[in-house]
Amino acid sequence: MSIEKELNKIKKGEISDVYVLKGDQDFLIKKLLAALKESLFETEDEEFNYIRFDMNDTSISTAIEEAQSVPFFGDHKLVVIDHPYFFTAEKKKTEFEQNLDELTAYLTAPTEQTTLVFIHSYEKFDERKKIVKLLKKNSTIIDVSPLSEKATENYLAQLIADEGYGIEGSAFKELLFLCDYDISKLMNEVQKLFLYSAETKQISLDEVITLVPKSLEHNIFDMIKYIMTGQKEFALRLYQDLLKQGEDTIKINAILISQFRLFLQVKMLQSIQYQQSNMVDVLKIHPYRIKLAYQEVRNIPLSKIGASFDQLIENDYLIKTGQMDKDLLFEFFVLKV
Incomplete structure (x- = not known):
């Protein structure tokens, strides 16, 4: 279901008994919950009739009991359930048993005065489970994954x-x-x-x-551009600026390792004719990061990326074991690439 279409329906008062918000885009989740609150509650009602449960530390029985109870000083109740891992293949050990028979009974006959919302931030459902089939049949599923x-x-x-x-x-x-x-x-x-x-x-x-501030990751992305294009003076100047801002060499090196690992993966996938959309599926990384890496590595030899990655890994070990001065190691890396 399109999020905009569903938001319009909620604003008109056309509200489902059960929603599943599938994805992990926090902004979209907050927007939908805010729309539901605005449509369902008078201001003074919200505090008592908006209840949220985390299935990592609460039983589904507790949440269902709350959903079935009468709203307190209001006409409607909004019950939100985070981390419903029982809709996936995940096995989780808890001090309590998740009684899915109670959930099955509720999904079959929801309480009219309650809107139940599941925040399903997992990649997929376990389609083999009966409870998942019932959920899909008796709920409105809204995609709240990161936007393209x-x-x-x-x-x-x-x-x-x-x-x-x-x-x-x-x-x-x-x-x-x-x-x-x-x-x-x-x-x-x-x-x-x-x-x-x-x-x-x-x-x-x-x-x-x-x-709009530049994040550390953006500064390091600039640093990589300087390094790979031979602008070593600019790279070292940026490194010193980051140190003055309180950043640590170990952290900078760790982000460089992560970025060069991505470069290496993208370059290797490029060599076997993978398109950006295929890379997103394989690497499970935001499409925009793939796009930037794809553009950056286009004219850089695989051997150079690999050698830089290996050097960063070695530097990480040498720094953490105290075998060499971290500033000297980093400067040597920049000059050597």
């Missing part, structure tokens, strides 16, 4: 337009880049830009660069 690049761009552009703002094309691209196409980050940063540009209603590239 295009969907994220469209969502952000529509939001900016709806708020009465304009944004330069270069500023729009930079904002998406700095936030890694993460809708939660984008929503936080765009609010700052709205406040800063309240008088002009126009967001510029300079404002994005000034107000």
